Amino acid sequence: MCLGFPGQIVELEDIMATVDIAGTKREVSIMILPDEVVLGDWVMVHAGMAIAKMDPEEAQKTLQVLQEFADGLDD
Amino acid sequence: MASMIEGFRNAELCSKLVRQILKEATGSYRFMEVCGSHTMAIARFGIKSLLPENIELVSGPGCPVCVTPQCEIDALFEIAEKGAVIVTFGDMMRVPGSKGVSLQKMKSEGADVRIVFSPLDTIKIAAETDKEVVFVGIGFETTAPAVASLALTAKKAGIKNISITPYSKTMPEVLGLLLSDENLKINGFICPGHVTAVTGLSLYEPVVSAGMSAVVTGFEPVDILTSILEMVRQTNNGEFKAVNSYSRVVADEGNAKARSVIDEVYYKKGCWWRGIGYIEDSGLAFRDEYAEYDAFKKFDVSLQGDDEIEGCSCGEVLKGYIKPSSCSLFGTACTPESPVGPCMVSSEGACAALYKYS
Numbered sequence: 001m002c003l004g005f006p007g008q009i010v011e012l013e014d015i016m017a018t019v020d021i022a023g024t025k026r027e028v029s030i031m032i033l034p035d036e037v038v039l040g041d042w043v044m045v046h047a048g049m050a051i052a053k054m055d056p057e058e059a060q061k062t063l064q065v066l067q068e069f070a071d072g073l074d075d
Numbered sequence: 076m077a078s079m080i081e082g083f084r085n086a087e088l089c090s091k092l093v094r095q096i097l098k099e100a101t102g103s104y105r106f107m108e109v110c111g112s113h114t115m116a117i118a119r120f121g122i123k124s125l126l127p128e129n130i131e132l133v134s135g136p137g138c139p140v141c142v143t144p145q146c147e148i149d150a151l152f153e154i155a156e157k158g159a160v161i162v163t164f165g166d167m168m169r170v171p172g173s174k175g176v177s178l179q180k181m182k183s184e185g186a187d188v189r190i191v192f193s194p195l196d197t198i199k200i201a202a203e204t205d206k207e208v209v210f211v212g213i214g215f216e217t218t219a220p221a222v223a224s225l226a227l228t229a230k231k232a233g234i235k236n237i238s239i240t241p242y243s244k245t246m247p248e249v250l251g252l253l254l255s256d257e258n259l260k261i262n263g264f265i266c267p268g269h270v271t272a273v274t275g276l277s278l279y280e281p282v283v284s285a286g287m288s289a290v291v292t293g294f295e296p297v298d299i300l301t302s303i304l305e306m307v308r309q310t311n312n313g314e315f316k317a318v319n320s321y322s323r324v325v326a327d328e329g330n331a332k333a334r335s336v337i338d339e340v341y342y343k344k345g346c347w348w349r350g351i352g353y354i355e356d357s358g359l360a361f362r363d364e365y366a367e368y369d370a371f372k373k374f375d376v377s378l379q380g381d382d383e384i385e386g387c388s389c390g391e392v393l394k395g396y397i398k399p400s401s402c403s404l405f406g407t408a409c410t411p412e413s414p415v416g417p418c419m420v421s422s423e424g425a426c427a428a429l430y431k432y433s
Contacts, residue, residue: 001139001166001423002217002269003112003294004324006080029195032220032333034326044272044324047164047214047221048193051333052272052324059323063082066301070091 004044006054009037019045083295092300093125100307105131105260107395109250110267111138111423112294118428120296122303130303133395134425136249137267139213140166141393141417141424142348143242145173145384150376151240152176154209157374160187162197163211170420194225194239201229201237209370212239217269219243219359220333223340226361226368238370241360244346246270247278248357254285259395263288263306265299268321275329279317289317291325340365349417350390389416392425399426406430 007019007026015031028045030037035053037043043050108114114134117123123132136142152172155161161178168179168190182188189200194210201208212222222243229237246267253259264282271278271291279289288309292302301320309315319325337359346358361369371378387409388402399405399418409415411427418424422431 001111001164001214001421002137002267004217004269004272006324026192029193029224031224032330032336034330034332044269046269047218048191048195049221049224051217051220051269051330052326055323059082062320062323063085063088063297066088066092066297070088073091073095 002046004046004051006042007045009039009041009043012037012039017043017050019043019050021045080295083293083297085297089125089296089300092297092304096130096300096304096307097127099304099311100127100130102311103129104262104307104310105133106263106265106303106306107133107135107253107259107261108265109135109137109246110265110270111141111421112269113137113265113267113299114425114428115423116294116296117299118432120299121432122296122299125300126303130307132265133261133398134392134428135253135264135395136348136351136393138418138421138423138425139215139218139242139244140170140421141389142244142351143213143417144347144349146378147240147242147347149173150371150378151178151209151211152181153376154240154370154374155181155186155188159207159209159374160189160200160204161209161211162189162191162200164213165190166421166423167211167213169414170417171414194221195228197225197237198228198232198234201234204236206236207373208237209374210237210239211242213242215244215246215267215270216273216337217267219245219341220273220330220336223336226340226365227336229368230365235367238368238373240370241358243341243359244348245343245357245359246274247281248354249348249351250278251281252351252354253394254281254287256394261287261395262310263290265302265306266291266317268293268325271319271321271329272325273330273333276317276319276325276327283315283317286315288315290320291318292320293324348393350393384416387416389418389426392418399429400433402426
């Protein structure tokens with residue numbers, strides 16, 4: 001029920017955005033999004049609303065920390 | 076942007092995380108997920124099969140469809156029978172009423188039932204008909220802003236033929252109930268990523284104060300395994316804190332704008348949770364300014380009936396007391412094709428998840 005879909009903004013008009021979700025384009029509302037967004041930004045979409053702006057740098061950082069941790073483990 | 080998804084499904088990383096969990100998990104652990112999407116992800120990725128026997132994962136009340144009382148579900152069919160157009164998320168289509176009816180069945184018999192991606196799609200549907208249009212407003216904090224946005228938009232546009240079933244529920248109070256349950260014996264919670272995107276991390280302060288870990292995480296296998304390792308470590312050290320392992324989506328402070336939309340339309344009110352009981356302040360009811368959008372008031376529904384289903388153990392499953400497979404109906408009298416209880420009806424219910432992936 002709380003499933004979200006990550007998507008990239010390909011069009012923006014007022015409080016609506018067209019978001020590319022895994023190759024499918026969806027109209028979503030950005031009316032409850034706290035952050036400013038521009039074309040190319042990633043958002044988490046739930047129930048037709050962008051609920052959070054996604055941070056690719058945070059994603060990369062999390063993976064990097066995990067990878068460094070994993071690399072340091074004994075095999 | 077492969078890192079947003081594929082990086083968190085990396086098999087080698089998963090394998091190393093599992094090995095580290097096996098190494099560090101020297102005690103006994105019981106962790107609960109309180110999000111139906113986590114229940115599904117854990118089942119789908121076979122996470123339980125990767126873990127040792129001393130780590131038990133149990134499902135909590137994280138599926139909104141499962142915890143909606145039967146009498147409130149029946150009220151929806153009462154409204155549909157009065158000729159309203161019903162607009163809903165797909166999750167609700169197969170949920171049975173106490174008399175065996177479902178939205179799917181009613182649709183096949185000619186009722187006007189529409190499945191939508193967004194509550195706001197209701198605006199367009201209402202503009203094209205003179206009939207009353209009812210949106211099935213179910214969900215936790217993740218979905219409540221979207222449902223509230225429908226009431227907000229309809230009011231601004233002066234649309235009169237829309238109303239919403241007041242099914243929305245909130246997490247803090249049910250978490251509080253779980254924390255005070257001496258039978259549960261939980262060491263930590265896999266916290267719902269998208270609920271937290273709205274509420275923020277402060278939701279879990281009582282969990283930490285109660286001596287349990289709280290790790291907010293995403294829905295990919297690397298996310299879930301990372302949260303389990305973190306909870307094992309916190310349990311071992313006896314030092315508990317709320318951790319945000321889903322920082323690519325969740326801001327620690329949550330989404331204040333989404334919360335303000337909820338507050339504009341709703342106020343907190345006590346409500347019934349199926350299988351669990353009445354919990355003070357755990358539901359969202361329409362404020363007076365939005366009372367005209369309350370479908371139960373508009374259609375003057377009866378809200379009567381017994382919630383008990385003979386032999387069904389969904390109540391025990393929802394509270395994490397028993398595993399779905401311990402219910403005598405599981406997989407025999409109760410299957411996804413012919414569900415008896417709500418945990419088998421919803422695809423995110425603990426019973427449906429276990430049935431599908433075991």
